[in-house]
Amino acid sequence: MHGSSCLLASRRGLVRSGALVVVAFISAGCNAILGPSSVDDNWHSFDSGHFTLYVRPGSFAEGNQGRLGEVLDDQYGATLAALNVSYAGRISAFLYSDAADGKLDSNRSGVAYAATEALRATCTPPLDGNLFVLLQHEANHVIQRNTLGRPGTSFMNEGLPSAVLSTRFHDYGKDFLYAWTADHLSAIPPLTNLVDDEQWVGSQVAYNASASFLAYLLEQHGAGPIKELFQVSSKAFGQRIQTLYGRSLDDLDREWRAFCVAHRTSSLS
């Protein structure tokens, strides 16, 4: 009798201990695991026309904040003009010293947050077109999403910001994209694959190809149809293309590739 009550007592103790372990585990909570981290305040800020640049004290970005603001302001105006949209929001741009500082993927990496009109990006030397393109691309995400709505495909989401790059400070605009397309025809998947979010891989080929195609559509047909297409999902994309442009996505794919080859040929000649 005494032995069985001891056994019961030890079982109860075990159950209680187990429950407390479960409690301790759960108490970490979803918020602790999946919630956002806090933001540090080790920044200096500088205002340009449309941007507030947050830079690390003494960093490369701080030393070049004037030129970076100039590049971003130029892009801001270029995007509004290219897409024929109105937007006057001030964008907060957080420029990190390197990938580790910003917990970003690489030293040429960035992300945008349209709802809070912000972007984060690494800002490392040299002060060249690659850096400008990165910042312009992220700024365009904010502008496009707040004026055109939520994108329906990754193809649109990542392609359009690079399709409207201003070339005042570098040469990586649409002419570069057309030449790149002509040089990589065999590596570029069919557009029917690129517009499908299930097959979107986010590679440099996918980014450049989508930007090149959308730059081509903008140049040939204007901003109106692109704006209609921005929110269309992968499933409805082909049908909407047919409605807006009067031909299939496959037909437009062929025309775009042929245009890029001809464009390169004429550029060389």
Added chain:
Amino acid sequence: MRHLEIVLAILAAAASSASAQTSSLAPAPSAEPPTRIWRVGAGYEALSIRDVSRSGRPVDASPVTWEGRGPGVEVQYDRTSLRRLHHAQFNAGWAGGFELGTPLRTIPRSPAEKFAHFDGRYEYRRYPFRDLGLDGLDLGFGVEGGAVFRSQTQIFDPAIEVRQRGTDVTVAAVVAGRFRRWRSVQLEIAWGNGMAVGRMSTRHSTAAETDATAWGGGWLTDLAARADVRLSGGIALFTSYFTTGRGRYQSHGASTTGRGQVMIGVAYAR
């Protein structure tokens, strides 16, 4: 850490008027009918939202926060005994006065920006561990189901209005502690973690498709603390603190929301 300080302050304030017997708000002993308690309260709540670009760890959220505040109300109903609790609750809140909070400054937003939510939830809880180390200290576990309707409007210059409306259904597992040692004061704290699934419609004034709808899912972490202070008979005052962190994911859009509220009200037990 700030949340913990607020919880401790509420509990300490309540405990200061305690005496050493069971209160009429305490759960009924097993042999007696369950105690029924109604609570009605009002207070203040603060809201913050950050959009997220990568929802996996480490979560990549905006360094800028959309923040607002405003009044809130709540109604609660408990049917409780020593061993179990049925808890139903309705909350509503309205936030305005929005600003964007950056690490160095706050940026005022349009007065037309607003947020409202209406939450209903029900929890069934059992207290298998009673008098845990101290007389009247109980540990319980519960499951909770709920529904949340929310509406938010953001304005982007010059005159772009983005209005989102959504309804989420939530389920959560709850761990709770209860301290019922004193005659005039009862304390309770509950911690819930779970998931949500829901639908959100977005009306964007300048988009081609002004109305867009998407399904999404997410997670939630709730922390609730409450102190009931008996006045006379079955009447009591209560004060509560509630904070929730929620994540929401949908196609090409994710965000995290933090909301905290402090309520004061009246409870009636029978």
